[in-house]
Amino acid sequence: MNTVVITGAASGMGLEATELFLSRKWNVVMADFDDVNGVKIAKKLSDLFPGQVYFHKTDVSNDKSVANLFDASIKQFKTIDSVINNAGIFVKGALHEVQEDAWDRIMNIDVKSIYLMTKYFVPAMIEQQHGSIVNTASISGITGDYNMAAYSAAKGAVVNLVRSMALDYGKYNIRVNNIVPGPTNTALFQNNPQSVIDGFKNASPIGRLTEPEDIARMMFLLASDEGKSITGQNIQVNTGFGIYSSQPVQ
Structure with a gap:
């Protein structure tokens, strides 16, 4: 059985991906700083998928915390x-x-974390x-956005x-890819006013938001042998955000 x-x-x-990988018979190490929800969710999932899920509280920006995550993951799933x-x-x-x-x-959690996870x-x-x-990137890392400099x-x-990661690690049969979401219909995003949510929907050429399960399915493809020929790519899963040049309609 594979482990992620x-x-x-x-x-x-991340939770959507956890549930998808479990349903496809992978072991999952859930790493999150929120141990209150994390432990509770892992317990529920363990009842459905016995022996497949393990939660570990982790600060992904902290070297020692990531080192402990690695040690615990190997101890749990080899x-x-x-x-x-x-x-x-x-x-x-x-x-x-x-x-x-x-x-x-933001630099520590969004960027340094990838370095630390790679290191261990x-x-x-x-x-x-x-x-x-x-890695989870963002359409905002490819295009510019107002008030989102950091x-x-x-x-x-x-x-x-x-x-660079794909080039350095390819010789070891290690693939590295990014998923590039746009606005995604998570519980956090739903905290926006309805007018803002509708504005994002209307800005998509297909008139809807990306759903978390859309991202999870792409994560699985890239993580598994289904994506064995894909490496070094920024794959956009974002209902068409970022394809418009902003020129007026002619």
Whole structure:
């Protein structure tokens, strides 16, 4: 049975991915800083998928915490076949409005976390001569957005990092890819006013938001042998956001 480690696994896209991988008979290590919800969710999932799920409280921006996650994951499931770097945060504001601690925090959680997860998990993948890594990027790392300077900078780093990782680790039969979501219909997104939600829907050429399960299905494809020929890619799953040049209709 294959094993995947998913960060940010206790909510949103990470939780959707957790449930999908379990349903497809993978072991899942749920890594999340929110241990209250994480433990509760893992217990419920363990009742449905006995022996397949393990929760570990993790600060993905902290070296020791990620090292402990690796040790616990190997102890629980022996080998790791895939890592999904899904944990991330959002900081709003023009660049001069962003506080230094907020800048550091988003860079640590959205970018440094990928470095730390790679530092600890990739050597084991190199030794076993196979593995896959999937990072959650964002359409805001490819295009510019108003009042999202720090977020765009962090996700822009992730967008380019995937290429170097894929080049460096391909010789070990390790694939690395990014999923590039746009506005996604998570519980957090639903906290927006209905007018804002409708505005996002109307901005999509197909008139809807991406659903968390859409992201989860792509995560599975890229993590599994279904995507064995895909590496170094930024794959957009975002109902067409980012394809418009902003020129007026002619």
